[in-house]
Amino acid sequence: MAAPQLPIGFLRFHDDDFVNYQLNRAYALGTLPRTVAERGAARIRGPEDVPEVFGALADEAEREARWTEAAGCARVAEFFTLRPSEAQVAAYERYRALWDQSVEDEEVTRHEVPYEGGYLSALTRPAVGERRGTVLFFGGFDSVIEEFFPIWRGLSEAGFDVIAFDGPGQGGARTLHDVPHTHDWERPVAAVLDHFGIERAALVGMSMGGYWAIRAASREPRIVAVVAWAAVYDWLARFPRFVGAFVRRMIGWTKFMNTTIRWRMRLFPILRHVVAQANWMTRSSEPVQAARWFLGMNAEHQGSERVTVPTLIFAGEHDRFQPLALAKLQERALTGAPVTMRVFTAAENADQHCQMGNLPLATAELCDWLGKTMGADTRERAA
DSSP: OOOOOOOOOOOOOOSSHHHHHHHHHHHHTTSSOHHHHHHHHHTOSSGGGHHHHHHHHHHHHHHTTOHHHHHHHHHHHHHTSOSSSHHHHHHHHHHHHHHHHHTTTSOOEEEEEEETTEEEEEEEEOOOSSOOEEEEEEOOTTOOGGGGHHHHHHHHHTTEEEEEEOOTTSHHHHHTTOOOOOSOTHHHHHHHHHHHTOSSEEEEEETTHHHHHHHHHTTOTTEEEEEEESOOSOTTTTSOHHHHHHHHHHTTOHHHHHHHHHHHHHHOHHHHHHHHHHHHHHTOOOHHHHHHHHHTSOHHHHOGGGOOSOEEEEEETTOSSSOHHHHHHHHHHOTTSOEEEEEEOGGGTOOSGGGTTOHHHHHHHHHHHHHHHHOOOOSOOOO
16 A cells, blocks of 8 residues: 655744644654644634544544544544543544554554563554565653554555554553553563564654653663653753752752642643643653653663663754653763764754654654664564
């Protein structure tokens, strides 16, 4: 089955930058047609309106058996649904069912990977043509692994066996199996490798997954190449040391920080989303716990100096979520690894977070780098 051509360009669908980015995310991934995004955006005042508006658009597409569009609309609705809640669980299950329908003609297989008393949701797609190795692929802070299918389908078409999975705190692992997040990403990576009997693989982490990918590669010897598709390294490293020290001290003032963050959450909808998502991922409830979770992503914990395998870093020159400065710091910290840094630009329509605006370009470069790095591999396949 021929893959559909993904659109090029980052558009202005909505005045709210956060809502606009999420609509562009679905548009760039080929699941939300431009006309549908525009229709939905016209009915939205703010983030709280999104679940109802895009839930209705999903209904409309489902009635007409436009499965990819239905799944895309359902995902947008699920993304903005309050969590933890029964509504979010129902929205996720609906999205997952529609997505399954949309890929029924693809060679995709679902798996449940045992992990520390629970399960991680995984999907596999075998290599097409000459096999070049195995790639483990996962997302970041607020992703579900299904939404990145156009990317990991591209990897499969380029000759890689793909194991795409939701790690702890993500997608199906959190929603269906109540598995909370950990920054120690070598643990879920080891569980996936063990389950499929893989002894040699590349690791690709999208968004904040770029941090967890580097962490896993620093400790899991079966990883032979790693890609940070957006880097974090250390959230505080781009500020003067005294600022970082002050912030770390403040984070110990629980009552003050909870009050301060809650006040700011009333003013900034994106902060409400960030705090709610971090609390949901970690099964916590206080705003300060979300802040502590973010500060758990730091240079000491990541251990970049321990990485020795080839490493690729993707960055966007105008990334608002994980700024280019963090990618440059990450590059410098990888002192024991051969590093390739690729900065995408506005001229390429790829300057936004995770290159939403030109995924065909970024995916092609990812496949090319992995092909050169991994070489031919005729050993184990994911079942």
